[in-house]
Amino acid sequence: MPPLPSDDALPDLPGHEAADLARGRLPSNRGGGAMSVVDDLHRARQAYERREWVAAYRALSDLDDTHLQADDFAALAITAFLLGRRNDCVQALQRAHQAELGENDTLGAVRAAYWLAMTLWQGGEAAISNGWMARGERLLEGVSEDVVERGYLLERATFGHVANGEFAEAAAAAPKVTEYGRRFGDPDLTAMGLHMEGRLTIFSGQVADGLRLLDEAMVWVLAGEVSPIFSGVIYCSCVEACQQVSDFGRMGEWTHALTLWCDSQPGLVAFTGQCAVHRGQLMRLHGAYRDAISELEQAAGRYAAAGGSPAVGQAHYERGETLRIGGEYDAAEAAYTEAAEYGHPAQPGRALLWLARGRPDAASAAIHRVVAEVQDPVHRSQMLAAAVDVLVEVGELEDAASLADQLCGFGSAFGCTALQAAGEYARASVAIARAEAEDALAAARSGADAWARLSAPYEVARCRVLIGRALRLLGDAESAAAELAEARRAFAGLGAAPAEHDVTVLLGDARAPGGLSPREIEVLRLVATGKSNPEIAAALVLSEKTVARHLSNIFAKLDVRSRTAAAAFAFEHHVV
Structure with a gap:
């Protein structure tokens, strides 16, 4: 100031x-x-x-x-x-x-x-x-003479390099900004330089080192040594960086601090929009969907009060994600459209929406495009989980497995719990589709434990669905049913209607896909695991002739001609 x-x-x-x-x-x-x-x-x-x-x-x-x-x-x-x-x-x-x-x-x-x-x-x-x-x-x-004002102009030039995609030039300039601040005893410039160094270090893939630099910049802010505008910039930028690498623990700490900082200045408009976006993101993570939507709508309003901002697109995108989980598909589509109009990418959320609305080809095409376009480690880490979800659903398992391995690699390299949990879920999802039950069970349990540490009930429930499906493949029907029932209760409590419906189908408590009867569902599940007719007969205590008749009915109802095609249908519709 x-x-x-x-x-x-x-x-x-x-x-x-x-x-x-x-x-x-x-x-x-x-x-x-x-x-x-x-x-x-x-x-x-x-x-x-x-x-x-x-x-x-x-x-x-x-x-x-x-x-x-x-x-x-x-x-x-x-x-x-x-x-x-x-x-x-x-x-x-x-x-x-x-x-x-x-x-x-x-x-x-x-x-x-x-x-x-x-x-x-x-x-x-x-x-x-x-x-x-x-x-x-x-x-x-x-x-x-050399003066601190040269450091301030260098700070702007560094941002210019970032805006132009000249990241090597920006990475070389940022430490010089910090040095100007230290040499002239200028807290604003020192903190801004450290913050830029941290963001650029993260962007290069050295996440742990970058987060340490951001923490150092935040110390200057929390000590009250940085003027208001620079404090707001650093607060919002540090929280955004944590969100981008899925470090939700650190993100929660800094968002709380940012909220207190905003609340301590009555009438403040600048920075309150981004603060609301990040609160909305955390509310969604913790399953408070109605609160999240309200907070994100307020964020868009605050951006408007501040004269508008391209960041309003992020508020609409996050709102679309929350609405999609709740099954409000038309509203979610409108939110993604608004995000795109403000220059914020509508993918991968829109691809997941298309998949939910029965448009697998559109979803697959969009995901393949995004995967090819997004190469930097930070932004790529954000879209891989959704990409695996889509590719598993459309049966492109080799590509899904490759991306799941990449996601796990980012989780290990970044050291962020949520990213590690997402990687375990992705691996479990691929393993289920391949009927690799033991691998799926281990990965899904690991993912559930990690998401539980972050108090993320929706993600925990998704992992429990995979645990149930893996147990079913292993022949432990009772344990599988218990896991699936618990997942369904969690989805119902959250208001996640589409996920609740899918689990209901898995439990056989709703009209099964393809009009199959409960017994036909049992037969199809065993077919999908590679069982022969005699093995199915023994498992269900039926004659082989009865199994053959059930299988004939299944083929007719699903309009398929082979066991392989019937198994593909089973995996696509979560029958297994």
Whole structure:
């Protein structure tokens, strides 16, 4: 937060009023006299120092520009930014820049140019932002000594490299930003540099090292050494990084801290949208779906109050994911569409929706495209679990197995529990489809334990379904039924209607797919495990002739001509 001028630097008074003060008389306040201006400016500066943003903004806005100094304009800009008044922020920064030039304060003018570049870039006005960067660099050409302002412009240049996909250049520049901050004892620049180093290190796949750098940056913020805008940027960026690598434990800690930070500043608009998105993500993880949808809708509203943001697309995508789990497919499709309109990818969630709506070909095509396009480890780790789900359902088991192994590899490399749990579920899913019961059982149990540590009831229930299916393949029907029944109770409690229905079918308590009878379902399950007719007869205590008749009926109802095709149907419809 820029220091404001002391009260000794309050505006000069007209000559006759100065003389009155010298004689010990106060000038009249009628018509907004000079003493009123002095008092108002003093109150405005005090409100700013107390971080009472609404009061400071109103007080500074009400004063005539002729009474404000460059630092007052900078304070007005910061309060406007934090209150979501972006246009007012830009205008105040432009006035600050001109005031600094008028006072021959080149470095102050560079600072104002930096803030303009950052604010305009965040608002999507990249060309104008670049213009202010160029002006700041031009002003520094006349400064011979090394100054911290060079570090600030380097920070913006580093973000420019990231935006242009020049990650090697960004990775080389970020440590220099941190060094500028340390050398000049500037907490804002130091913390921003560490935060950028951390994000770029994570992006390179060195997740543990990157998270340590983010933790170090957050220490500066939590110690109260970083100014408000930089604090908000670092808070939101660190939480986002944790979400991207599925480090939900750390994400929960930082989201809680961010929520407290936002709540401590009444009237704050900036950063509250992203805070709400991350709270919504955690609510979904913990199974509070109605609360999650409400929080995500509020997030979109907060982004709108702040003048809009491409990040609103993420709020809609997360809302779509929550609605899809609850079976509200039309609403989920609308949410994915809104996400795409704001520039946020609608995949892989939309592919899972298409699969649920009986469009396997569309789902498979979309997943293959996404898998080919997304190559960096962070973003790839986010979509592999859904890709395996789709490919297993459409029977592309070799590709599914390969992606499941990749997901497990990311889980080991990143060291994040949720990613490891997702990898175990993916492996179990592939193993079930291959009728590899023992491997499926071990992986599904491992996944369930990991998800339970994260208090993720939906994911635990999904693992229990695979445990039940594996036990059924192993011939332990009673234990299988118990696992499936527990999963169904969990899905019902969460309001996850599609998953509840699928388990109901597995338990034989609903109309079976293909119109099969309960006995035909039993026969089909054993066919899918590779049992011969004599083996099925022995298992079900039937004659071989009866088994053959059941099998003939199954083929007719499913319109298939071979045991292999019947087994494929069984796996596709979770009969096994």
